[in-house]
Amino acid sequence: MIKNDASNAAMPSLSPMVYGTWRMLDDKPSVQDINRRLNRCVELGITTIDTAEIYGGYRVEAALGNAMALSPGLRDKLAIVTKAGIYVPNDLSPQRKVGFYDASAAQLRRSVEQSLRMLGCEQIELFLVHRPDWLTGVEDTAQGLNQLLQEGKIRMAGVSNYTASQFAALNSFMGVPLYTNQVEFHLLRMDPMVDGSFDQCQQQRVRPMAWSPLAAGRLFDANEPAAVRLAQAAAVLSPKYGGATLEQLAYAWVMAHPSRPYPVIGTNKIDRIESAVKALSVRLEREDWFALWVAAQGRNIP
Numbered sequence: 001m002i003k004n005d006a007s008n009a010a011m012p013s014l015s016p017m018v019y020g021t022w023r024m025l026d027d028k029p030s031v032q033d034i035n036r037r038l039n040r041c042v043e044l045g046i047t048t049i050d051t052a053e054i055y056g057g058y059r060v061e062a063a064l065g066n067a068m069a070l071s072p073g074l075r076d077k078l079a080i081v082t083k084a085g086i087y088v089p090n091d092l093s094p095q096r097k098v099g100f101y102d103a104s105a106a107q108l109r110r111s112v113e114q115s116l117r118m119l120g121c122e123q124i125e126l127f128l129v130h131r132p133d134w135l136t137g138v139e140d141t142a143q144g145l146n147q148l149l150q151e152g153k154i155r156m157a158g159v160s161n162y163t164a165s166q167f168a169a170l171n172s173f174m175g176v177p178l179y180t181n182q183v184e185f186h187l188l189r190m191d192p193m194v195d196g197s198f199d200q201c202q203q204q205r206v207r208p209m210a211w212s213p214l215a216a217g218r219l220f221d222a223n224e225p226a227a228v229r230l231a232q233a234a235a236v237l238s239p240k241y242g243g244a245t246l247e248q249l250a251y252a253w254v255m256a257h258p259s260r261p262y263p264v265i266g267t268n269k270i271d272r273i274e275s276a277v278k279a280l281s282v283r284l285e286r287e288d289w290f291a292l293w294v295a296a297q298g299r300n301i302p
């Protein structure tokens with residue numbers, strides 16, 4: 001069986017934290033700003049960049065390509081994860097009247113070829129089907145992924161937001177096993193621990209990716225009762241973990257799951273990226289991990 005860790009030379013591993021670009025254009029950065037952020041990520045050991053064709057109104061991939069091109073050699077230091085399969089009405093596609101999913105082989109090929117052009121490279125290290133498409137059979141999706149793998153346009157294939165059974169169905173048609181399932185997992189959404197997703201990852205020796213590890217910023221919302229309880233619990237734990245902040249404890253909480261999720265962090269601020277990597281050295285003791293679970297849930301364990 002192919003394992004997705006560094007012990008398998010054919011499969012590059014991801015960096016322990018992944019930098020996500022969903023919000024990258026929100027604060028209207030210049031191409032130089034993005035380039036600085038990417039270079040700082042590399043210095044900090046964050047060499048995997050998560051993106052998607054849909055991000056930033058289908059504009060983030062091109063911005064990333066332009067920013068990488070400013071530093072010769074930068075692209076080679078990075079592993080790019082991109083996704084496709086969600087098509088929503090936007091100014092670049094005014095003919096679309098409604099959003100839809102399309103994970104057919106033909107559409108995945110069109111999207112990958114477009115992503116390669118936008119990113120300015122010849123291969124995508126990891127390509128994910130962004131969401132399950134209810135209208136495409138898994139055999140069709142797998143055929144598209146298998147062909148893109150064979151042609152070297154993508155180095156690895158995976159999925160995002162798939163249920164365990166959707167993952168298993170698609171995987172059964174894959175020539176190379178799916179590399180990951182990227183799912184929403186954080187202190188305010190614990191479903192993957194109990195819906196079979198993370199059990200399946202362990203069974204398949206697959207490391208999941210955890211998107212929105214800070215609950216998309218809701219972890220800091222003073223109007224969210226669970227977030228308030230978590231801030232109080234973090235303040236109690238912080239001295240024991242060298243003054244760790246709520247966000248560092250939240251990343252450590254995600255990474256502590258035995259399926260070893262890769263957190264996909266989403267801040268646009270360089271000082272917060274610098275702070276995030278410090279969470280890599282926070283190892284929560286069992287009772288402290290459960291103290292955060294209790295604070296998030298507002299109840300004791302069953």
Ligand SMILES: NC(=O)c1ccc[n+]([C@@H]2O[C@H](COP(=O)([O-])OP(=O)(O)OC[C@H]3O[C@@H](n4cnc5c(N)ncnc54)[C@H](OP(=O)(O)O)[C@@H]3O)[C@@H](O)[C@H]2O)c1
Nearest residue numbers: 020021022211212213214215216217220264265266267268
């Ligand atoms: N596969 C999927 O379907 C899917 C879906 C969603 C996201 N993703 C991926 O996951 C990545 C991360 O998602 P995310 O952006 O939601 O992640 P996140 O890290 O949970 O949230 C980031 C948000 O939290 C804010 N934040 C961070 N630290 C803060 C602090 N100390 N105080 C207050 N606010 C703080 C950030 O604002 P600042 O920028 O101001 O720091 C940003 O708005 C995305 O970029 C994307 O790559 C994937």
